[in-house]
Amino acid sequence: EIQWGEDGRPFHFLFYTGKQSYYSLMHETYEKLLNAQKYQDQLIAQDLPPQKNKRNLAGSRWLTKIELEEMLLEKLTDNDYSRFILLLEKLMTLPCGDMEEKYVQKFSKEVPVQLQKVVIEPLKYDERGVAFSTAEGGRKTARATAVVYDNGTGKITVNGIDILHYFPVLQDREQLLFPFQFLDRVGKHDMVCTVSGGGRSAQAGAIRLASAKALRSFVTEKEVEFMRQAGLLTPDPRVKERKKPGQEGARRKFTWKKR
Amino acid sequence: MAAPSAAGLARRLRAWLPRLTQVRWSRYNPSYLEPEVNKELYQKPLEELSEEEKEKMELKAVRPIKAAPPTLSSSVFSDPMISKFTNMMMKNGNKVLARSLMSQTLEAIKRKQLEKYHKAPEDEKEAIECNPYVIFHQALKNCQPIIGLNSITRGGKTYQVPVPLKDNRKRFLAMKWLITECRENKNRRTLMPEKLSQELLQAFNNEGPVIKKKHVLHKMAEANRAYAHFRWW
Numbered sequence: 001e002i003q004w005g006e007d008g009r010p011f012h013f014l015f016y017t018g019k020q021s022y023y024s025l026m027h028e029t030y031e032k033l034l035n036a037q038k039y040q041d042q043l044i045a046q047d048l049p050p051q052k053n054k055r056n057l058a059g060s061r062w063l064t065k066i067e068l069e070e071m072l073l074e075k076l077t078d079n080d081y082s083r084f085i086l087l088l089e090k091l092m093t094l095p096c097g098d099m100e101e102k103y104v105q106k107f108s109k110e111v112p113v114q115l116q117k118v119v120i121e122p123l124k125y126d127e128r129g130v131a132f133s134t135a136e137g138g139r140k141t142a143r144a145t146a147v148v149y150d151n152g153t154g155k156i157t158v159n160g161i162d163i164l165h166y167f168p169v170l171q172d173r174e175q176l177l178f179p180f181q182f183l184d185r186v187g188k189h190d191m192v193c194t195v196s197g198g199g200r201s202a203q204a205g206a207i208r209l210a211s212a213k214a215l216r217s218f219v220t221e222k223e224v225e226f227m228r229q230a231g232l233l234t235p236d237p238r239v240k241e242r243k244k245p246g247q248e249g250a251r252r253k254f255t256w257k258k259r
Numbered sequence: 260m261a262a263p264s265a266a267g268l269a270r271r272l273r274a275w276l277p278r279l280t281q282v283r284w285s286r287y288n289p290s291y292l293e294p295e296v297n298k299e300l301y302q303k304p305l306e307e308l309s310e311e312e313k314e315k316m317e318l319k320a321v322r323p324i325k326a327a328p329p330t331l332s333s334s335v336f337s338d339p340m341i342s343k344f345t346n347m348m349m350k351n352g353n354k355v356l357a358r359s360l361m362s363q364t365l366e367a368i369k370r371k372q373l374e375k376y377h378k379a380p381e382d383e384k385e386a387i388e389c390n391p392y393v394i395f396h397q398a399l400k401n402c403q404p405i406i407g408l409n410s411i412t413r414g415g416k417t418y419q420v421p422v423p424l425k426d427n428r429k430r431f432l433a434m435k436w437l438i439t440e441c442r443e444n445k446n447r448r449t450l451m452p453e454k455l456s457q458e459l460l461q462a463f464n465n466e467g468p469v470i471k472k473k474h475v476l477h478k479m480a481e482a483n484r485a486y487a488h489f490r491w492w
Contacts, residue, residue: 169355174332182298182333201329209326226301229319231294231327237286 036094133217137209142198146210152190172204363452365391398462402433421480
C-alpha cells in the first residue's frame with residue numbers, strides 16, 4: 001500500500017518515524033490527556049469539587065500487544081506497548097468526560113467475569129451420625145487428602161500419627177491450624193489426613209489446602225469468600241525451577257573466569 | 260588444556276540458547292493480589308469501612324488472590340517483622356535453627372526485663388517495658404536511618420550523595436546492621452540469643468553500637484550536604 005504521492009512526499013506527517021500509526025495514536029491520546037488536565041484545571045479554578053469517574057473494575061481489560069498490533073497493522077516493541085498502556089491508565093485517573101470514555105473504550109475489552117463458581121459439596125454423614133467432608137490438596141510434590149469430622153475435640157491425625165509427633169516443627173503445626181483458627185473453630189473439628197510426597201513444609205501446605213477446602217462445606221458463603229481472600233483456598237503454583245544447560249543450577253551461573 | 264575448551268563450549272552453548280523468559284518473573288499471573296490474613300478486618304461491618312477500603316474490597320471480590328506463604332498465619336503469634344528478621348538470620352535454609360534462636364532471644368529479653376522489674380522500686384515499675392515484641396519493634400524503629408548515601412560518578416570522581424531512603428530500605432538496613440553486629444563483635448563464648456537480646460535492649464534505650472552506626476551515617480550525610488543537588492530522582 002503506497003503511502004506517498006507522485007511527488008514523493010508521504011501523506012502522513014509521521015511517516016518518517018517508521019511506526020506512523022503507533023506514534024499518531026500516542027499523539028491523539030496525549031492530546032486527550034492534555035484536554036482532560038485543562039478541564040480539571042478549569043474545575044479547580046471555579047472551585048468546583050473534583051469529579052471521580054467510576055470504572056467498573058470487574059469487566060474490562062486493556063487490549064493485549066498482539067491485538068494492538070493487529071489494530072495498527074504495525075509491529076510494536078514491548079516498551080512501546082507498555083508506554084501506551086501507561087498513558088491510558090493515566091488518562092483514566094483524571095475525570096474523563098463522555099467523549100474520552102468512547103475513545104478509551106476502543107482499547108478496552110469486556111472480560112466475562114465467570115469466577116469459576118466452585119460447587120460446594122454438601123455434608124456427608126457416617127454411621128455414627130457425625131457430619132464429615134473430604135477434600136484433596138497439593139503443594140510442590142506433596143499430595144494430601146483430609147477428612148474433617150464435626151462435633152470433635154480438635155484432634156488431628158496424619159497418616160495414623162498425631163501431629164505433635166509427625167510435625168515436630170512449630171511452623172508446620174501453625175499452618176495446619178491456620179484454617180481452623182481463621183474461622184474460630186479450633187476445638188470443634190476432628191481431622192484425619194493422609195499425605196505423601198514432598199518435604200515437611202510442602203506436606204504441611206498440602207494438608208492446609210485440603211482442610212480449607214473441606215471446611216467450605218461447614219461454613220457460610222461469606223466466610224468462604226473471606227477464606228479465599230486470606231489466600232487459604234488457592235493452590236500454590238510455585239514449584240522447583242528447572243536447571244538450565246550452561247548454568248550450574250536454576251539461577252546460579254558457573255564461576256566466571258577472565259581467561 | 261581442558262579449561263579454555265570448556266569455557267569456549269559453554270560460551271557457544273549460551274549464545275545458541277534462545278532467550279527463554281525474563282529474569283525476574285513469578286509463577287503467578289500479574290493480576291493476582293496479595294492475601295490479607297488479619298481476621299478483624301473481615302469482621303468489621305460494612306458501614307465502618309472508608310472509601311478506599313470499599314474500593315479495595317470490590318477489587319478483591321473480582322480478582323484472584325495468591326496463596327498465603329507458609330510463614331504467614333492468622334494466629335496472634337505470627338508477626339511479619341519477626342518473620343522477616345528470622346529469614347535474614349537464616350543460614351543455608353535452616354529455618355528451624357533461625358526460628359529457635361529468635362524464640363530464645365525473645366525469652367532472654369523477657370527474663371532480663373522481669374529481673375529489672377522485680378528489682379526496681381515501686382514508682383519505676385510502670386516505666387519498665389516487659390513485652391519482648393514491643394521492645395523488638397521499638398528497637399528496630401530506633402535503629403532505622405532516615406537518610407542514606409548513594410555513590411554517584413561525575414566526571415571521573417565518585418561522590419557520596421545524601422539520598423532519602425524508602426521504608427523497606429530503612430527496615431532492611433536496621434535489621435542487617437543488628438545481625439552483622441551480633442555476628443562479628445562478640446566473644447567466642449557468648450551465644451547469639453544472648454548477644455542479640457543485649458543489642459536489642461541497648462537499641463531500645465537508644466544506646467549501643469548500632470545506634471552509633473546510624474548516627475555516623477547521619478553525620479556523613481550532613482557533611483556531604485553540598486552534593487545533594489547531584490540527585491536527579
